[in-house]
Amino acid sequence: MDFLLLDERANLKLSIIRKLEQQFSFSERKDVLCEELNISQYLLEHSILEINEDLKRFELIERIELIEQSNEIVLFQDAQVSSSVVEEKYLKFSLEFTLLRTIFFNQFTSIKKYGEKQGMSRTVVYKIIDRIRKELAQYDIKLSKKCQLVGNEMKIRQYFNMLLYRIYKDSDELYNQSDILSVNELLATIKPYCEEINTFYLFKHYLFVFLERVRRTPNYFLPNDFQTADFAKENGIYQAIAQWSNQTLNGTNREIEAEVKGILSQLSVYRIEFCNLENKGVQTYQMQLKQKFLRYPQLKLAGAEFCNDVNWVIYQHLFISPLIDITLRVMDLEFFHERYPIIFDICHTFICQLKEEEFRYSKKSLFLNLLLVLSQQYDKESETNTINIHVSFTQGEKYNQFIQAQIQIFDSFSINFQPVVRPDTDLIISDYHLKTTFSARTLIWLAPPRASDWRNFGNEIVQVNRNLQLNKKRI
Template identity: 85%
Template sequence: MDFLLLDDRANLKLSIIRKLEQKYSFSERKDVLCEELTISQYLLEHSVLEINEDLKRFELIEGMELLEQNNEIILFQDAQVSSSVVEEKYLKFSLEFTLLQTIFFNQFTSIKKYGEKHGMSRTVVYKIVDRIRKELVQYDIKLSKTFQLVGNEMKIRQYFNMLYYRIYKDSDELYNQSDILSVNELLVATKRYCEEVNTFYLFKHYLFVMLERARRKPNYFLSSKFQSADFDEEKGLYQTIAQWSQQTLNGTNREREVEVRGILSQLSVHRIELCTLENEVVKTYRKQLEQQFLKYPQLKLSGSEFCNSVDKVIYQHYFISPLLDITMRVMDLEFFHERYPIIFEICHTFIYQLKEEEFRFSKKSLFLNLLLILSQQYDQESEMNTINIHVSFTHGEKYNQFIQAQIQIFDSFSINFQPVIRPDTDLIVSDYLPKTTFSARSLIWLAPPRASDWRNFGNEIVQINKALQLNRNRKKK
């Protein structure tokens, strides 16, 4: 799904930063970057200048800067800044988001007045509005002639809930003080039922969005047709939220009742006991996932814990947070592919086989969350495959011990060092090619090892780990 609140220029500049972040030396030749990004050298150099100006405007220049040196672009970056932080700044200050925000808070009066206020021509404002319309229509949300948001009320709230969470995370700077006080009152009142409620930032943004929508017009309340779990109205959590709703919202009893159910529904993202997991839709998708597991009988994942964890993720993505992909940053999932190759393949096949309309706006998040819960359960229930390595350098035992200590940084894998080459040796790391009749893989390193040596080592470990997971579990000896 296209994300149209960032224009092509911002996306290009983010791509340049991300490319450099992924390089071992945080640098790359200009011609290589141009080829990878399919741009001219002039556009690359001009974009680098713009990025640095943007970083100054975002007050991030102390933590990140791009420099040209000979024929290379070099990224200087400290531990407090990343491309994700820069992306949030680009989004927060984009023309599209700024205008959309005025629409959401009912502050947009006309294209002419908005253009005059912000020093833009009507043509420019029209183009921004057009991009916003194209962004919203993907989620079946429209803008009326008077620039009101039109569509399913929960979907409108979900969109802005996810968007504001993506940009503001744990900050409430966007909202007015009276709403902040109201939300904090509810969080304090519900703390006795869920102590960690203050850290449910996605839930907090929903409350802010709900208050803003409900105060505008009566028809901005949730429809009485809103479907949610059948919550027990006698329980204290329901009563607490209902009491807060009565004090805060000006709707009818029926409208407030539906809003309470909407709040509880959003809270169920964090509280499994509020989810209705006994659901045919959930069972159907879980069975589809289980079919993939049948192809790999060596996996031990099964039982009620497996079912509950998977059911919860499916339930939340299907019923509660169907637009969750809006919150997703660009992610590199290569770690999961390397560390858990079978689970990665299972989840990838499951997602790939879903129809386009199934989890249409939450496939990426569903994929990631399935990877998270299944990899955690795999670690709990399956003994980690041990990779046997023999290290032998001509520099002697002290140097061998030094290399072994460096290899231990690969703590995601279970590594056992063998003093001699044996039939179960998986990998030999050396600066010469030892003579052996066994079938162990070999790597020849320089001393000390280069970045490319470590890269080759990582590739070998990944391949060995995958072979062990596919074929057998071998105990450490």
């Protein structure tokens, strides 16, 4: 899905920051940036000026700044900020989100009055509304002529739940004080049953969105085929939520009961007992993934825990957070590709084979969460593949020990240093070619090693790790 609440200019500026952020030196030549971003040098330099002005406006300029040095752009960034924080600011203060937030809280009266309040012409307001309409249309949500939200109630709630969580995270600054007090009251009531409830931030945003929506009397959630587990009404947590709902809502008994079940359903993001994992759709997808894992018996990931964890992830993305890709930022999954290559390939194949309409708005998050769950299972159930390395430099043993200490920063892998080359040696690192009859891979480094030497080492480690996971010839 295209995310249309950030315009092209904001996306370009974020792309520049991310490109620099990914560089080891936090710098890049102008011509390289222009080529990679397909922009002119004039647009690049103008964008740098705009970025720094934006950072001043966001009150981040003391922590992050872009500087031109000769033919390079350098990013100065401290440990308290990243491109993700800057993206959050761009989104929070975008014209599109500002207007959409006004619409959601039912504060929009007319294009004329909104334009006058914001100092915009009607033409500009119309353009912003057009972008918002295109953004919402991707989720089958419409804006009426009076800019009222129209569509499936749960989709409307899900959209704003995910969007507001993406921007505000653990903050409730957006909401009115009476709703904050009401939600905190519910959380305090549930706390004896869910001690960590105060950290359920996605759930808290759902409660705020739900309270805002039920103020509009037609906007109660009345699902036809409710998917949560059949939770007994005599259970304490059910009774706590039901009592709070009866005190808070003005709906009919049927409407309030539906909302209680809806609240319980939202807890399934965090609590597996609120899920109906026996659902046929969930079982079907789980079997599709399991069949792919059965081709690699050495992974040892097909037992009961595999089924439970995978079912939980699938259930959430299918029924509870079907629009969760809205919350995702730009992510680099290369770590998973390197550390868990087989799991990565299996999950990627599974996602790619889904039809377009399957997990339409949650494929990216489903992919990430399957990687998280299955990599943790792999670490727990599989013995670590130890990579045997022999280090031998002409500078002598002290230098060899120094290099070994530097190599140990690759703590994602289990590395064993061997004093001599043996039949089970996986990799030799040296500044000369050792004479050996064994078939270990060899890397020739300068002393001290260059950045390219470390890059080559990383590539070799990834390949050795992949071979060990595939072949399981030695633990």
